[in-house]
Amino acid sequence: MVNRKQSVFEDLIDLTALLPWWAGLLLALISYFLIHPFAVEPVPSATGVKEAGEMVSKNLIRSFAIFGQYLFPAVFLMGTAVSAMSSRKRNRLLATTAETTSQGAIKALSWREFEILVGEVFRCHGYTVQQTAGGADGGVDLELKKNGEKQLVQCKQWRATKVGVTTVRELFGVMAACGAVGAFIVTSGVFTREAKSFAEGRNITLIDGRTLDEMVRLAKRKSTNSSIFSNAAERGFSPPANDAIEAVPDCPACGSPMVKRVARRGNNVGKAFWGCVNFPNCRGTKTV
Structure with a gap:
């Protein structure tokens, strides 16, 4: 037709x-x-x-x-x-996804809904998001821009139980062809050891189902905080300095959101710090 x-x-x-x-x-x-x-x-x-x-x-x-x-x-x-x-x-x-406790909620999404969800997560973390012409079995699904740099996102394997190294290799080739500085592969499943090994040092961030679930919740919190503060500003108020709602920083290494963790070893045992959600693929940290 x-x-x-x-x-x-x-x-x-x-x-x-x-x-x-x-x-x-x-x-x-x-x-x-x-x-x-x-x-x-x-x-x-x-x-x-x-x-x-x-x-x-x-x-x-x-x-x-x-x-x-x-x-x-x-x-x-x-x-x-x-x-x-x-x-x-x-x-x-x-x-809706952030309020659902089961990770199966993400797997129940259609490919288009999954793509929209992932795009909104990155949008909440300061990226400009543009959909590409890729289909459910295509290559790059989203293009991200932040600080003048372009990064690619592939949601192709959204329902895969395990994503292998072939997918990562293919996206690495597309990165070079498009002039992108980095890329993300997002799935509701997990990545094989070979895929993780290949992604290391190539500025490709692998986001599995568990990490995505954390990112969705953090993005929802950021979205809620932003609307709270903007509504307060419209009424002539500003949030107090000791406001209980704490901003979630972006990782200094890869730009992904961070989560609060507690050190279990080293000189800072028992102290809280911000760690990248992509650990161990990314070891970016920030002090609280």
């Missing part, structure tokens, strides 16, 4: 839907105020052949502007609505 080619307006809606909802609203306002002056500009009468040509051109522009001043804002507003609904869907999926 031949795919129907999208119109320019459908492309604009899709592009706007990728932006934050407020950006689409801003584009709608800007487009109206840019086009509206042409719609109300008077067209002078023609007194000669040269003036007649100019009059025809201005009439065409005016006719386009009369419709365009409403059409383009409407298109951007539709994209804004899609963006807002997508954001709400992502937040609901994150909240």
